[in-house]
Amino acid sequence: MRDTSFNFVGGLFVGVLLLGAGCHKEAAPTAGPGAAGAPATAPAHVDGTAHTDAVEGAWRTAGLAPEGFAPLQPVPYGASYCEQGRVQSIDTLVCEYRDQDALAKGQAGLMDQWGREGGHTGVAYHSKLTMIAVVDRARHDPNGKIIHQVIDTFRKL
Amino acid sequence: MRRVLVFMALLLSLTGVAGVAHAEVVQYISRHPIPKRIGHGFCDIDVPHFHDYPPSDPRLYRQVDGQYYFVGDPTPFGYDGPRYSFYGPHPIADASVQLGGPSYCYLNGPHFHWYAPPPQAQFEMKGGAYWYVGGFDPVFYSDQPRFMVVNDVYAPLVYERPVIDVAIAPPAFHAEFLVGGGPGWRFAPGWRENPGWRGPGPGPGWRGPGPGPGWRGPGPGPGWRGPGPGPGWRGPERREMVMREHHEEFRREEQHREWDRGHDRGWHGGPPPGHELGGPHGGWRGPPPGHEPAGPHGGWHPGPAPAAHAGPPANGGGFRGGGGGPHPGGGHGNQFHR
Numbered sequence: 239m240r241d242t243s244f245n246f247v248g249g250l251f252v253g254v255l256l257l258g259a260g261c262h263k264e265a266a267p268t269a270g271p272g273a274a275g276a277p278a279t280a281p282a283h284v285d286g287t288a289h290t291d292a293v294e295g296a297w298r299t300a301g302l303a304p305e306g307f308a309p310l311q312p313v314p315y316g317a318s319y320c321e322q323g324r325v326q327s328i329d330t331l332v333c334e335y336r337d338q339d340a341l342a343k344g345q346a347g348l349m350d351q352w353g354r355e356g357g358h359t360g361v362a363y364h365s366k367l368t369m370i371a372v373v374d375r376a377r378h379d380p381n382g383k384i385i386h387q388v389i390d391t392f393r394k395l
Numbered sequence: 396m397r398r399v400l401v402f403m404a405l406l407l408s409l410t411g412v413a414g415v416a417h418a419e420v421v422q423y424i425s426r427h428p429i430p431k432r433i434g435h436g437f438c439d440i441d442v443p444h445f446h447d448y449p450p451s452d453p454r455l456y457r458q459v460d461g462q463y464y465f466v467g468d469p470t471p472f473g474y475d476g477p478r479y480s481f482y483g484p485h486p487i488a489d490a491s492v493q494l495g496g497p498s499y500c501y502l503n504g505p506h507f508h509w510y511a512p513p514p515q516a517q518f519e520m521k522g523g524a525y526w527y528v529g530g531f532d533p534v535f536y537s538d539q540p541r542f543m544v545v546n547d548v549y550a551p552l553v554y555e556r557p558v559i560d561v562a563i564a565p566p567a568f569h570a571e572f573l574v575g576g577g578p579g580w581r582f583a584p585g586w587r588e589n590p591g592w593r594g595p596g597p598g599p600g601w602r603g604p605g606p607g608p609g610w611r612g613p614g615p616g617p618g619w620r621g622p623g624p625g626p627g628w629r630g631p632e633r634r635e636m637v638m639r640e641h642h643e644e645f646r647r648e649e650q651h652r653e654w655d656r657g658h659d660r661g662w663h664g665g666p667p668p669g670h671e672l673g674g675p676h677g678g679w680r681g682p683p684p685g686h687e688p689a690g691p692h693g694g695w696h697p698g699p700a701p702a703a704h705a706g707p708p709a710n711g712g713g714f715r716g717g718g719g720g721p722h723p724g725g726g727h728g729n730q731f732h733r
Binding site: 353361381 | 420434436442443444
């Protein structure tokens, strides 16, 4: 069991400092670790692993309802290509990686972020060089039936 | 304006959300029951994942690198997927997980799991169930006092257990024989059908009659004063055994209710009194042939002496998550290690 604390006081102090400095940058997209170092080039699919669109297509075929999937830029979690959307109203991320090392780091970074943020249920699962991450923040799927189907469909690709 | 914003933010930080917000992240390796306070039922996710709640009852879990693996029978918790029948303790043979060494299911008698043992594992399918016919690693015995408490969880539960004809247990099966009153209960093979029972004798304090004809095990333990069995000895009356078992179940049920009242609010501590290591539940609870109610708690353990595990354990290797390349159909491609 890991019991992670997130100190809001500390977070607010950072916010205060940013406000004090007159920082007016737009909030970063839901990018986590890896976003800062993401390449400036346009994201590209990775050959030899399931592409994001194929994953979404498989979910659609399985009767799930992927919606709102759009590429993320900068690409988060050290991936080469990522799309974020929802499957049956559950936040879902699909990322393609160039190699196993990048994938392992990206997955660890994602888990770190979830550890700080929390959530009702979260799963990060990969097959070859494609990782899917599902986080149920609003208890849409208390018994994990949808998430199980999402994972199961993906691993059959 | 900037000063006002700074002041407001500071004020907010000191008043509104002063203190620390906890984001609890509890990691599970596979499926598991959902605590009542969360909504009850069964979580179907069969790969490593996290929730924001701890397990309802730690006796049903094994912890591997901080992650919980449910080791019980999922049936009474609302699991509705495929399931396979087992009889008696056996190595956990869930091919989709790696538990970092030999790990055992300590459930007595007939029970279900969501996995079938892989073909190379030393199980024999007979009478509608898988029987473990291999050797037990020493860790099976050393962990037994700690993990046998899983039976206390199931004893009071009324649910559909597998119906297994133990009369045709494989000859190589030598686990502890449960005499329980569950729906799947028939008769312990060492009591009726196996007059050639070869298990060790009862423990200290034994006062019951001796084993049946053909007994080849060691004699009863110190303090044994009972008469020897007659030629037609068939073990105690079933009615008598069931009554004893019911008495025991009632006691466990009371304890379980107490426990349930506690864990329903979210378990954060150890097991209830009486579940401590080496405590009164540490070992055999089914009565040996003809023993008196006060007998078994001394730790009578029929079965083989600790022996080297014959063949590689089904789950060796350790769940480490991450890396390792593609694992289609498996749950290995995930990691919770930071």
